[in-house]
Amino acid sequence: MERIAAEQGLGPLRSAVNLVKPGVGETTRVLLRRVPWKVLARPELLATDDAGRLLCGDLAHVLLLAAQRGCRLSRRRGCRTAAWGSSTRASRPARPAPTGRRWPMSRTVVACDLDRTLIYSARALHLEGPDRDAPRLVVSEVYENAPLSYMTRAAEDLLHELLGHAVLVPVTTRTQAQFARVQLPATPYAITTNGGVLLHRGTPDGAWSARVRGAVARGSAPIGEVLARVCENAPPWVDRVRTAEDLFAYAIVDRAALPAGWLADLSGWCAGRGWVVSLQGRKLYCVPSAVTKEAAVAEVMERVGASGLVAAGDSLLDQGLLELADLPLRPRHGELEDAGYTRPGLRVTESAGVLAGEEILRAALEAAMAPSGPQAAGAEASLAHSSAMRR
Ligand SMILES: [Mg+2]
Structure with missing residues (x-):
């Protein structure tokens, strides 16, 4: 409790520890009687399935009460559930009235x-x-x-x-x-x-x-052609070239030594063959246009x-x-x-x-x-x- 009080910046230690209420029982009691500032819980107790439903039901009532109280929920590794109330000694402001939002239902x-x-x-x-x-x-x-x-x-x-x-x-x-x-x-x-x-x-x-590899095969030139283009004439500014899971290529380059126009030329060449070029730090990526984050x-x-x-x-x-x-x-x-x-x-x-x-x-x-x-x-x-x- 002392460590949690210190981490959360609750003020002088002697009075701060009284504001921390450990365990599910104490947390429930505080949520019923007061408006706590925050509830802490171990992340594994808050894990949800793909539909946002809790995998473990131990904290279901705590989450419901917290939502009704408009109380913030935080994950903290290695702690038991804990809350601290907005009593007259509390140094933190009370949260506003309930919003009616169920927790955690955000999509x-x-x-x-x-x-x-x-x-x-x-x-x-x-x-x-x-x-x-x-x-x-x-x-x-x-x-x-x-x-x-x-x-x-x-x-x-x-x-x-x-x-x-x-x-x-x-x-x-x-x-x-x-x-x-x-x-x-x-x-x-x-x-x-x-x-x-x-x-x-x-x-x-x-x-x-x-599905992605099928789209790559239909829309982009083979990766071997791109590797050959990047390494053409053994450019001294290309330190080494790698492939990522046989899907795209990246090279470690010396940015300061890149000749003017080389990157633009490579980008244009790749664009005509269904590939995209990106330079991030010292890494030069050549990626098929069908392989996208979006x-x-x-x-x-x-x-x-x-x-x-x-x-x-x-x-x-x-x-x-x-x-x-x-x-x-x-x-x-x-x-x-x-x-x-x-x-x-x-x-x-x-x-x-x-x-x-x-x-x-x-x-x-x-x-x-x-x-x-x-x-x-x-x-x-x-x-x-x-x-x-x-x-
Ligand atoms: Mg980034």
């Missing part, structure tokens, strides 16, 4: 790109200002026994909170193996390989993969009966996803920023780097919690928080 899908949108390598953090003011970071990926990617601690909290209000779908160009290294909370669906693989509860959907997200939306879509991404491979979204979000860095990409309703973060991830999650959470859905939330939020994110 908003939040589709979020990973690299340089949700998680950041050390090179992509873009921390500014004095070191002592830097945000606290958590490791989101370990590679060969060393930390490789990060998000802020605040972003991690927002991510867990978002799970209670929306269907979160991680969407990445990473391969399945590369995605498996990323330490994210379990979600019903995840999309890897730029949309070529649809994971349902961690298992690839064979029918989806077959197609896979549309499939997930249909399966879960989504009522709206919030989407976030930073690269050209995310552009179709942003076009599909009711509320599109992008960070103030990356390929789309460099290209000056915009569209009606687009919101761009104020920050670049790892702090942009935090802004994106906060905006997604606001949209998912908005009674009218992400489209209305996007419009309202852009007015209310014009200083935080810009169009």
Whole structure:
């Protein structure tokens, strides 16, 4: 209880611990008698099936009471259910009156790109200002026994909170193996390989993969032709070339050494053969035009009966996803920023780097919690928080 009180910033320890009420019984009692500020629960107790129904019924009455009280629910690993009340000693304001919304019934899908949108390598953090003011970071990926990617601690909290209000779908160009290294909370669906693989509860959907590969075979030149074009004349700026699950190709390049026009020439050549080129950091991707994140997200939306879509991404491979979204979000860095990409309703973060991830999650959470859905939330939020994110 002391640790929870300290983590939640409840004030001086001696009085703060009295505001924390551990266990289902205490939580129920507080919810019946008072208006708690927040309820904490282990994520596994809040897992839902594809229709949003709880897999474990132990907390069903707690969730109902919390919804009736307009009380915020947060996931926290390793804790028993806990709540603290808005007694006269409470330092937190009471939540407003019940809204009548059942919990958790949101069908908003939040589709979020990973690299340089949700998680950041050390090179992509873009921390500014004095070191002592830097945000606290958590490791989101370990590679060969060393930390490789990060998000802020605040972003991690927002991510867990978002799970209670929306269907979160991680969407990445990473391969399945590369995605498996990323330490994210379990979600019903995840999309890897730029949309070529649809994971349902961690298992690839064979029918989806077959559909994508069929479309690639019909609409794009063979991958061997693209590999040969990228490696033509052994360009010294191409360090190495790889294929991702035999579906697309990527190369590690020296950006500073790229000759003017080489990328544009390659993009034009690929476009004529049903391929798309994207340069992200040192990685150059060549992807068949039928392998898209937005197609896979549309499939997930249909399966879960989504009522709206919030989407976030930073690269050209995310552009179709942003076009599909009711509320599109992008960070103030990356390929789309460099290209000056915009569209009606687009919101761009104020920050670049790892702090942009935090802004994106906060905006997604606001949209998912908005009674009218992400489209209305996007419009309202852009007015209310014009200083935080810009169009
Ligand atoms: Mg990205």
